[in-house]
Amino acid sequence: MHLLDPDHPFFQPLWRRLLLVAIPFVWAFVEMSYGNDIWAYFSAGIGGFLAWNLILKWPNKD
Known part of the structure; x- marks a missing residue:
């Protein structure tokens, strides 16, 4: 089961990723500035x- 499909056409433009x-x-x-550490860590x-799935591990299709 994948939580995110990086091959979907929605993720093709770099600016969108x-x-x-x-x-x-x-x-x-924003959450850290309001003192909500747990929500800041979650975000x-x-x-x-x-970042791992859409930038660092982006499929190279040459």
């Missing part, structure tokens, strides 16, 4: 998961 990775990290910063974890 970068935006989807940046949003949880921005939200983690950063989601951002890390997306």
